[in-house]
Amino acid sequence: MGDLPGITSRLGHLKELGVDAVWLSPFYSSPQADAGYDVSDYRQVDELFGTLADFDALRDRAHGLGLKVIVDLVPNHTSDQHVWFQEALAAAPGSEARERYMFRPGKDAVPGSGDGTVPPNDWNSLFGGPAWTRITEADGTPGEWYLHLFAAAQPDLNWENPVVRAEFEDVLRFWLDRGVDGFRVDVAHGMVKAEGLPDWSAHVAMVEGTKKRAKEKVPPPPPYFDQDGVHEIYRSWNRLLAGYDGDRVLVAEAWVEPASRLARYIRQDEMQQAFNFGYMCSGWDAEKLGGSIKSSLQAVAEVDRPCTWVLSNHDSVRHPSRFGLSDPTTYPHGISSKDEQPNEALGLARARAATMITMALPGSAYIYQGEELGLPEHTTLAARFRQDPSFIRTKGQETGRDGCRIPLPWAKDEPNFGFSAVPDDGEPAAPWLPQPSKYGRYAADQQSGVEHSTLELYRALLAERRARSLGTGTLRWPRIHKPKAGILAFENSGVLVIANMSEAPVELPRGYRVLLRSQAAAVSHGRVKPNRAVWLVAGQGGA
Template sequence: MTIEETVAFSDITADLESTPGQDWRRTAVVYQIYPRSFADSNGDGIGDLPGINHRLPALAELGVDAIWLSPFYKSPQADAGYDVADYRDVDPVFGTLADFDAMLERAHGLGLKVIVDLVPNHSSDEHVWFQQALAAAPGSPERDRYVFREGRGEHGELPPNNWESCFRGPAWTRTTNPDGTPGQWYLHLFDTKQPDWNWENPQVRAEFLDVLRFWLDRGVDGFRVDVAHALIKAPGLPDMKASDEVVEDSEGYFHTGPMWDQDRVHEVYREWRALLDTYSPDRILCAEAWVPSLSRLARYVREDEMHQAFNFDYLESEWDATHLRSVIDSSVAANDEVGAPTTWVLSNHDVVRHVSRLGLPAGPRPNGIRAQDQQPDYQLGLRRARASTLLMLALPGSAYIYQGEELGLPDHTELDDDLRQDPTWWRSGYTEAGRDGCRVPLPWEAGEPGLGFGPGGATWLPQPASYAELARDKQEDVEGSTLEMYRTALAFRRAFALAVGDLEWVDAEPGVVRFVNGELTIAANTGTEAVPMPVGELLMASGELTDHSVLPPDTTVWLLTEVFSE
């Protein structure tokens, strides 16, 4: 099946335009850039801001509305930039503030909004305030900016409570006093080099309001807020209970417990929202909040708080019609209660890419895949990933795309263990692969060293052999390629105003997700057998159709409910 065999792509996109006057924060397709793996300009093997600047036209051509950049701030890179030493400067590995300004200007010139990552739960241990805290005495104002506590036990030799790090191991590290004796303990919900801020301290709250102003004044369009549910901890820092621990997911986010999703965290975001509202009326806040229910997640997007929150329930959904419909229904209902848009996402820099994830048997999502682990079925995963993407892009609301998914990239599942850099790898006792596999540098040109990632061919992580055939230049203008499917779907999504449509379920065969959104009927077959094709003129399909009377397994189609006419 080709576009030409169904409805002419150019006819529709020429005659139908996106709905004017819509708030982009409710409808945008946002493309996540992981800077160190997107594009390298200077040949050191690490992506950077000039590299992003150079490749921005490719994203505008793809058809996304905005980009979100993972951290590029000054950092010792203990957790790939999520350990920030200076929130107001660019790390030299990524460039300079002038490079950022140039990239921002070009993005805006191409019609792309720019969202930057903010990491407010913790800083780097090399942040000047933490260094001051270490040099100061217990009980000092400097220490009160972070979470320092005396240890338990006869000599304070035990951590203050039983909290565990998301990267495995204890969430506390003991300091050493200037005279060499053991000192207090400090909290780090992540790595030892990522001490948690004390958000009960007014100085910390004022500091982050100023950081927001710094980037807003430079012209950014908003912020994705890392670990947004963790800033406020329960009073007294009580021990975790066994009931908290059993809901741990594959990344170590415990979902419930005294360090997560405390009601008072919303005070912070109401302050931030009030600040953003003093700027132009279309700045955005988006929460990364792993919380136990969609109703709790909706609290982050109430009218006076954030505009969006990542929908991890959808990301973690099985390729199963009943499950998908339930999550979609629950997501829309929870957000409708607070008047917020629903976001949809399938991959990001913290999870196994959905091409690989969907090529594994159903079950818990692994925290990375090693060479000795069960290997995904790539062709099965790709079919399901393409079908999942067409389903996602037809849903009302906003959608997020992780760099490289438009090429059908899998995780690097055979990465040499000696090359792993994710702190989870060593903090888990070398048992969990962690996130390196989804962070491998992108392939741009198949015939170039490093697949065109940068001059000289160096890459901070090696690319798997499979990336050569998936390079962008191998897929451009190739009918049926994953890249062209994304381009076409994004154009039709805009042309048919699917992001602002209304979802209406249609009864379907077992294993099929089927709904109407505006002029389109969408059907996704998650089952193992072909089913009759729904009525309508075929607009596009996620896979090849040899018989237009049936919808094959692991395939999604978009059909015109009423035949389009000029």
């Protein structure tokens, strides 16, 4: 499975990479119905991953290396095995235990019958199927329904209940007292639901948000996301974190558009950062990517906060594979062996060029595990290995996220590519998701110290980003920026970035030399090749 001691043993890799912090996905006690995002105890480490003492050792090692530790907080829902939900199942309708969650009576299939066989409203789960499940009461009779915007094993909490709010403030204090530097807040735009829970059956997808309907530039938020009431929660959390020494951060995972709406989550008295999914979903397209950069920077300037940039995460197909599709602007919900198979070499070339863009932008850059190795999606993972609840609930109609969560390859010639330790008395256990054989050539030991490898490119970019203070710089659009022609170009702190997203070579401007290039042969005869990018600085030579 991977565990906390394993992470601790690999923190040196992150230090050498040049990052500032590590964000851990949930490691709390959980039945693992959704990779730990179904939490049964927010103050305990699941035995799969270790102990609280193991977490303390990880924190100490990270801080000793100068790395901050950000943990995942899951406040929209708990596991159905959480003690609160078990108490709610045993309690009566209208009880204090049920008021912690979103229990409601059903509607009658036949008016006036009192059968309650129809869900309270028409909301759908983001993992497929209805967002309501009916329980059997303690006396064995059909009972109320409870809301779960995700899997049925993830009942939504009632954030109108002050008991829920007090509990999560206490959870925040528990981990802050333990030395964490911040929290990535899962489904940060959720929690608060519109009064009356009105019907709303439009389609919502993870990361992408609400599907636009005819003549809509920006779709309205559903009644269960991006409600104004969430902001008071974050104002109270902001005050709580301010009571602790040092820099503490709240990072919002919020599928909200437009960018100006997302910026509301990072106002000065709320959170500090919010993931920029509009940028991630722009794909390999100069107009879309450039437009996202402009709108994002404009929005955050209004609230005087930094922007964030991300190309992949644990909920999305890895960008080297997305960019290798015939349409590199698409955002598939997983890729299976039945789907179009990406062009691996082309996708990696574009991914490395996109990284050149990302690492030169002002703000904060997030790197998904394995991205620094150029890992592609596992696109031929057999159905029997898939664990994503979206795959299960849709009966395979949605491929799901397992393909981007494959364990990392550390060493080409070791069992399981070095992910699983070899016990003294036998063979190592198979990883929780199988690794494709092609991951061997992407292994860290095959790239470390190898000139022009993806790993060394990331190390070089991060070193220059830090040395030149690009994260705190100011972006300027030069004349060479021609997105309609497929050329994305900008300047930040003396670094001129040119990404060629067209199908023809692009002339380098005079008076510059190449500082870094996305691939060894990215530049030829003073021109940037298609699907390549360069960083330039003033001066002669070096092309």
